[in-house]
Amino acid sequence: MDQLPQHLDIDWTSCRAHGLCAExxxxxxxxxxxxxxxxxxxxxxxxxxxxxxxxxxDCPVLALKLAAA
Amino acid sequence: xxxxxxxTLMPPRLLAPGGTPADRATHETRYGPLTHTxxxxxxxxxxxxxxxxxxxxxxxxxxxxxxxxxxARRTGRAPVVVANGAEGEPASAKDKTLLSLSxxxxxxxxxxxxxxxxxxxxxxxxxxGATRLETALAERDDLFPERDNPFPVRVVRVPKRFLSGExxxxxxxxxxxxxxxxxxxxxxxxxxxRRAPTLVQNVETLAHLALIARYGADWFxxxxxxxxxxxxxxTVHVQGREPQVVEAPFGMPLHxxxxxxxxxxxxxxxxxxTWIPTAEAARLGLSAATLGAGVLAALPADRCGxxxxxxxxxxxxxxxxxxxxxxxxxxxxxxxxxxxLAAPGPQGTARDDVARWAxxxxxxxxxxxxxxxxxxxxxxxxxxxxxxxAHARGLCSATDRTPLLPVPEHRS
Numbered sequence: 515m516d517q518l519p520q521h522l523d524i525d526w527t528s529c530r531a532h533g534l535c536a537e538x539x540x541x542x543x544x545x546x547x548x549x550x551x552x553x554x555x556x557x558x559x560x561x562x563x564x565x566x567x568x569x570x571x572d573c574p575v576l577a578l579k580l581a582a583a
Numbered sequence: 584x585x586x587x588x589x590x591t592l593m594p595p596r597l598l599a600p601g602g603t604p605a606d607r608a609t610h611e612t613r614y615g616p617l618t619h620t621x622x623x624x625x626x627x628x629x630x631x632x633x634x635x636x637x638x639x640x641x642x643x644x645x646x647x648x649x650x651x652x653x654x655a656r657r658t659g660r661a662p663v664v665v666a667n668g669a670e671g672e673p674a675s676a677k678d679k680t681l682l683s684l685s686x687x688x689x690x691x692x693x694x695x696x697x698x699x700x701x702x703x704x705x706x707x708x709x710x711x712g713a714t715r716l717e718t719a720l721a722e723r724d725d726l727f728p729e730r731d732n733p734f735p736v737r738v739v740r741v742p743k744r745f746l747s748g749e750x751x752x753x754x755x756x757x758x759x760x761x762x763x764x765x766x767x768x769x770x771x772x773x774x775x776x777r778r779a780p781t782l783v784q785n786v787e788t789l790a791h792l793a794l795i796a797r798y799g800a801d802w803f804x805x806x807x808x809x810x811x812x813x814x815x816x817x818t819v820h821v822q823g824r825e826p827q828v829v830e831a832p833f834g835m836p837l838h839x840x841x842x843x844x845x846x847x848x849x850x851x852x853x854x855x856x857t858w859i860p861t862a863e864a865a866r867l868g869l870s871a872a873t874l875g876a877g878v879l880a881a882l883p884a885d886r887c888g889x890x891x892x893x894x895x896x897x898x899x900x901x902x903x904x905x906x907x908x909x910x911x912x913x914x915x916x917x918x919x920x921x922x923x924l925a926a927p928g929p930q931g932t933a934r935d936d937v938a939r940w941a942x943x944x945x946x947x948x949x950x951x952x953x954x955x956x957x958x959x960x961x962x963x964x965x966x967x968x969x970x971x972x973a974h975a976r977g978l979c980s981a982t983d984r985t986p987l988l989p990v991p992e993h994r995s
Contacts, residue, residue: 525766526907527949546943550908581768 518582519557522566528577535578538569551578592831592839593806593814597790599684604715607722610687614797617691622699629699631800633812634792638667638748638785639855641871644792647772647782651700654773654780661703663776665757666693668709668786669741669748672853672876673898673989677816678786680828682712685790686719692789693736695796700782705736707786708753713738743991745854745902749950750775750783752904763904764950787816787877807833811871820850820880822987834868837879846881848888848966850988853878854895855955857962858888880988887981888967889974891988892959893918893925898990899956910953913944917960924971927979934971938964 522535522542531549539562544552558566558580570578599605605613620628630645655662666689670678682689689707697705707716716738739757741747747762754775756762775781784792791813795803804812811833819827819841831840837849849864851857852875859867867873882888900914917940920933941960944953964971973980 523768524947525768525949526909526947527764527766529908531908546909548908548912550912550947579768 520563520566520580520582521555521557522553523579523581524551524553525577525579528575530575530577532574534572534574535569538572539566542566592829592835595830596794596806596814597681597685597688597787597816597830598828602684604684605687607687607719610685614688614794617695617793617797620796622701625695625699625796628795628800629792632791632795632803633800634788634795634803635811635871636785637787637791637815637877639853639876641874644784644788647784648696648700650772651780651782655701658773658780660779662700662780662782663704663706663757664693664697664700664702665750665753665776665781665783666690666696666705666707666786666789667748667750667753667783668707669753670710670876671743671745671748671902672855672878673745673991674818674820674826674850674853674878674880675876676818676826677828677877679711681787681790681816682709682716686716687723688790688793689786690719690723690736691793691796692784692786692791695792696782696784696789697736702782703779704776706739706757706776707736708739708741708748708757710741710743710747713740745899746904746950746952749952750781751950753783754781763906764948764952766949808868815869815871815874815877817869817874817877817879820878820988822881822883831869833871837864837867837869840869841879841881843881845884847884847886848882850878850880850882852876854899855951855958857958858882858892858966859962860966882987883983885982886987887925887970887979887984888963889921889970890925890981890984891986892963892967893921894986894990895959895988896921896956898993899952899959901993903952904950907948907953909944909947913940913953914956916940917944917956921960921963924974927974927977930971930975934964 535551536543536545546552634644635641651662668678668682742762746752749764750771752762752764754771757776771781807813814832817829843861846861848858851873856875896918900918903910903914905911920937923933941957945957
């Protein structure tokens with residue numbers, strides 16, 4: 515139902531640099547020199563949404579979010 | 584001790600003249616009684632006044648009120664209103680001075696804000712002086728009849744930390760948790776204290792509101808500039824004298840607020856603010872965009888800007904809540920590298936490292952601590968570029984390296 519453009523958001527107080535998000539969404543997430551995600555600000559394209567939701571659900575501490583832009 | 588000069592730069596509005604705390608009777612004699620305007624009229628006047636927050640972000644006060652009122656309507660929950668007097672910025676004394684001299688102005692503003700938003704609870708959060716404020720509160724029992732004021736204002740003590748006054752940290756503290764920032768989605772104005780829509784306003788903002796409610800928007804706009812109406816409290820640091828809290832209108836040239844002769848740079852806004860070279864400061868006026876927490880500090884030409892910055896950065900790194908990876912990893916590294924830059928001698932890759940880490944912490948935290956720290960770092964790299972070059976060649980142009988800016992001792 516969500517027609518609004520979605521983008522990736524990190525709850526920085528939760529993130530523990532597991533790095534799974536960078537493996538699951540390499541075109542949107544890279545890791546910095548300490549292992550924390552560098553997320554691009556682009557809206558997640560429709561074809562990637564399902565995988566992005568999966569990545570958010572798979573984050574061990576649920577720090578990766580999909581939020582309306 | 585901080586001295587106050589209330590009558591040199593503009594007719595004093597907020598600070599009781601003579602540096603004597605104003606009790607309820609003195610307060611009412613000076614300003615007149617607080618008239619009970621209806622909430623809609625007060626909101627209109629607030630919108631027309633153009634008042635912005637005086638806690639550092641300069642967000643339009645009217646818009647914040649409206650977001651809180653809208654969130655309350657959507658959720659059906661009565662808002663919470665918080666007067667933020669947690670002045671964690673070590674170089675700032677304006678909120679403490681205001682609360683000490685004119686407590687009733689802040690309490691007027693808090694009660695007006697509570698009425699205008701239909702709040703169910705109101706708090707005044709401070710680091711110090713809670714007992715004095717409770718005495719001031721007791722002086723006003725009759726002010727709002729019971730039917731208009733179903734809740735008492737509660738004075739709450741917050742920990743003396745740099746981040747205690749950050750709005751989400753304050754909301755966490757008032758909800759019974761540690762006073763630490765949290766992920767701000769949803770924002771505090773929608774879900775703050777115990778998940779109720781929460782209006783957090785700096786105490787000075789509320790004091791301005793108390794006067795706008797009495798005298799109107801046109802009176803408020805008679806000071807300042809058309810785009811930045813009104814005035815602000817500033818803490819002014821000049822070497823060789825006690826810090827002063829002054830009231831000044833926006834647009835006033837900085838050189839009228841502090842003497843620029845014999846200085847090399849000015850710190851504008853506080854420890855999340857910016858260093859600017861004196862030559863540039865000479866052309867600038869007081870602006871809400873750069874005022875930050877209201878701190879203005881002059882760096883004498885015989886002092887070392889990088890050394891002062893390094894001391895402040897060490898403090899800021901230690902004040903990180905340590906919750907967010909980039910801040911936890913980046914700030915101590917930036918502080919350590921800046922310590923290298925502050926001493927004359929080989930710098931290795933320190934300058935490049937600082938610039939890279941600054942980019943890595945910016946915008947990557949629950950609160951703006953990394954962003955504010957980066958602002959200071961980048962302004963120091965630019966403003967003190969020539970001095971940093973001299974340090975790299977083993978020279979320091981400063982002849983006096985005694986610490987200048989106030990930095991609290993850390994327990995560790």
